[in-house]
Amino acid sequence: MSKQIVIELSVNNHPGVMSHICGLFVRRVYNVEGIACMPVNDGSRSRIWLLVNADERLDQMVKQMDKLQDVHDVKRHDGGHEVFGKMADFF
Amino acid sequence: MKCSGAEIIIKLLERQGIKVIAGIPGGANLPLYDALGQNGKIRHVLTRHEQGAGFIAQGMARVSGDPAVFFATSGPGATNTLTAIADAKLDSIPIICITGQVPLGMIGTDAFQEVDTYGLSIPITKHNFLVRSAEELFEIIPNAFGIACSGRPGPVVIDVPKDVQMAVVEFDAWPEPGVREAGPELIAGEIKRAASIINKAEKPILFLGGGVIQSGSAEDALALAEKGAIPSALTLMGLGVVPSDHPLCLGMLGMHAARYTNLVMEECDVLIAIGVRFDDRATGQVAKFCPSAKIVHIDIDPCEFDKIKTTYASVMGDVFDILKVLLPLIEKKDRSEWLCEIAALKKDNPMIIPAVGDPVSPYGIIMKTAELVGNEAIVCTDVGQHQMRAAQVYPFKYPRQWLTSGGLGTMGFGVPAAIGAALAAPDRPVICFSGDGSIMMNIQELATAMEQNVGIKIILINNNALGLVRQQQDLFYGKRYYASNYSHHVDFIKIAEGFGINTCDLATSDDPVADLAAALAEPGPILIHVPVNQDEPVYPMVPMGAPNSEMIGGEKNV
Numbered sequence: 317m318s319k320q321i322v323i324e325l326s327v328n329n330h331p332g333v334m335s336h337i338c339g340l341f342v343r344r345v346y347n348v349e350g351i352a353c354m355p356v357n358d359g360s361r362s363r364i365w366l367l368v369n370a371d372e373r374l375d376q377m378v379k380q381m382d383k384l385q386d387v388h389d390v391k392r393h394d395g396g397h398e399v400f401g402k403m404a405d406f407f
Numbered sequence: 408m409k410c411s412g413a414e415i416i417i418k419l420l421e422r423q424g425i426k427v428i429a430g431i432p433g434g435a436n437l438p439l440y441d442a443l444g445q446n447g448k449i450r451h452v453l454t455r456h457e458q459g460a461g462f463i464a465q466g467m468a469r470v471s472g473d474p475a476v477f478f479a480t481s482g483p484g485a486t487n488t489l490t491a492i493a494d495a496k497l498d499s500i501p502i503i504c505i506t507g508q509v510p511l512g513m514i515g516t517d518a519f520q521e522v523d524t525y526g527l528s529i530p531i532t533k534h535n536f537l538v539r540s541a542e543e544l545f546e547i548i549p550n551a552f553g554i555a556c557s558g559r560p561g562p563v564v565i566d567v568p569k570d571v572q573m574a575v576v577e578f579d580a581w582p583e584p585g586v587r588e589a590g591p592e593l594i595a596g597e598i599k600r601a602a603s604i605i606n607k608a609e610k611p612i613l614f615l616g617g618g619v620i621q622s623g624s625a626e627d628a629l630a631l632a633e634k635g636a637i638p639s640a641l642t643l644m645g646l647g648v649v650p651s652d653h654p655l656c657l658g659m660l661g662m663h664a665a666r667y668t669n670l671v672m673e674e675c676d677v678l679i680a681i682g683v684r685f686d687d688r689a690t691g692q693v694a695k696f697c698p699s700a701k702i703v704h705i706d707i708d709p710c711e712f713d714k715i716k717t718t719y720a721s722v723m724g725d726v727f728d729i730l731k732v733l734l735p736l737i738e739k740k741d742r743s744e745w746l747c748e749i750a751a752l753k754k755d756n757p758m759i760i761p762a763v764g765d766p767v768s769p770y771g772i773i774m775k776t777a778e779l780v781g782n783e784a785i786v787c788t789d790v791g792q793h794q795m796r797a798a799q800v801y802p803f804k805y806p807r808q809w810l811t812s813g814g815l816g817t818m819g820f821g822v823p824a825a826i827g828a829a830l831a832a833p834d835r836p837v838i839c840f841s842g843d844g845s846i847m848m849n850i851q852e853l854a855t856a857m858e859q860n861v862g863i864k865i866i867l868i869n870n871n872a873l874g875l876v877r878q879q880q881d882l883f884y885g886k887r888y889y890a891s892n893y894s895h896h897v898d899f900i901k902i903a904e905g906f907g908i909n910t911c912d913l914a915t916s917d918d919p920v921a922d923l924a925a926a927l928a929e930p931g932p933i934l935i936h937v938p939v940n941q942d943e944p945v946y947p948m949v950p951m952g953a954p955n956s957e958m959i960g961g962e963k964n965v
Binding site: 332335336339343375376379380383384385 | 526534554
């Protein structure tokens with residue numbers, strides 16, 4: 317299995333934001349292995365965690381996500397993040 | 408104050424300075440049209456297809472640099488706009504498409520003329536909105552303008568459900584219009600480093616694209632070229648940044664470049680790429696593009712750095728701001744050795760223009776038209792052989808003179824874009840080179856041209872074929888011409904007459920130059936028909952996927 321990386325996004329919370337983000341991956345034929353999303357800031361924003369396989373296109377993906385109007389912040393966790401480990405209990 | 412959502416939209420558009428809106432009404436945007444009709448200050452251009460409305464908006468935006476607006480109804484109205492929006496995305500053109508949508512409560516019920524406009528437009532817009540209340544319009548409309556023209560420009564879609572258009576709200580004040588935001592803060596170190604690389608270069612080349620035009624930096628780019636004695640190659644979108652007859656102008660590079668232009672690129676040691684995105688038609692095989700060059704990439708969109716070619720140095724920011732700081736740091740040079748080497752390459756590998764003296768040949772008609780219309784003219788094209796020929800040989804003088812569908816390569820762009828150009832610049836001549844394949848993809852807009860009485864001069868270069876497709880079948884598919892010839896010869900003169908448009912048929916002319924001159928001098932729209940041979944390829948040509956050094960045709964002594 318290739319190395320997996322977690323991307324943490326702070327975004328506006330409204331219908332369509334997830335489509336904008338996932339669309340960036342879909343149209344580059346780049347699979348998103350895992351997604352977690354919860355509202356924060358009383359629901360005005362959401363935090364999204366994406367689990368993706370390491371790929372040479374990742375730098376470009378991070379820049380593209382950063383460019384989206386509804387994305388406030390993009391963080392890369394190259395060593396992974398415990399959020400998906402904890403979620404694994406439900407699968 | 409009390410206004411409906413539709414009235415709010417129209418008033419906000421008026422406050423943005425919008426004078427012309429192209430579009431088509433339908434069930435889901437009728438409140439918007441009713442408000443537009445009551446407003447009376449904005450001119451509406453009723454098109455015959457929503458794609459035509461989109462390209463009219465593009466024509467206006469490309470000429471003026473300011474965002475232009477167009478309207479469509481829900482469902483098929485919205486889907487018909489998609490090609491024009493995708494085209495604007497690839498060429499970074501600020502247009503705003505406002506679509507009607509079924510009422511909020513009916514969204515998701517497969518209502519009549521319902522389609523997911525928001526979902527469909529995500530990958531082809533810079534940003535898009537689905538408006539969920541009339542109050543949101545106060546924020547969304549100015550934001551849409553700000554987004555469309557700030558940073559790297561691009562199209563914005565605003566989908567407005569019918570009940571949102573009809574909802575009445577009370578409010579105290581109008582919001583400020585959305586404006587272009589200042590570019591990001593520059594990093595002085597990046598610019599100093601770029602200047603030092605440029606100053607140390609022995610064989611530098613400027614590689615200038617649409618971003619130079621978008622940022623209003625053509626003058627400074629030319630000053631940079633002149634101060635550093637740096638020869639300049641232009642992308643299809645960058646034509647006009649440096650005048651074609653300027654001694655440092657290398658013309659367009661890439662798939663249909665003059666031989667010497669592509670050969671010069673092979674030699675350069677520093678490539679200063681400004682407002683370009685290294686499109687495959689410009690670079691050819693990427694690994695062999697400017698193989699010995701360090702790349703200095705200057706752009707407002709950081710996504711473009713290292714996307715196609717690894718940069719040696721990048722400078723992020725508004726090209727206009729960057730060049731103001733960069734220019735004083737550039738050492739004045741004469742680079743006589745490098746310029747002599749280029750002159751020799753040019754002498755041995757010049758741009759060959761077949762039959763240039765014949766005004767009814769594929770190249771001759773372009774050159775003769777250019778001569779007759781003069782420097783003021785705006786030049787629009789469709790997509791195909793006529794487009795590449797015009798890009799190769801038209802004598803460009805300044806930016807925003809050249810309107811062409813670059814990234815998406817949309818056949819059907821030319822006629823509506825020319826209408827938009829004429830609406831934005833009513834005092835200037837507007838010509839449109841088209842082909843018989845392309846013009847048929849938006850020929851219905853001849854009716855719009857007639858109704859609006861815009862003086863566009865359409866030069867229809869007719870080879871009764873899909874010329875570039877035929878050319879590829881000739882070169883790369885064993886001359887197996889399939890689905891690229893039209894078996895029926897359309898009578899374009901009769902078609903134009905049917906639309907009430909003036910015509911000039913150079914096929915039957917005894918004195919084509921005199922007839923062409925008379926046709927170009929007529930007021931109002933006119934279609935000028937020029938039949939040409941199918942078997943005249945556009946040369947040189949770099950095969951798809953090959954390096955730019957491997958050009959077919961266009962040799963000096965053939």
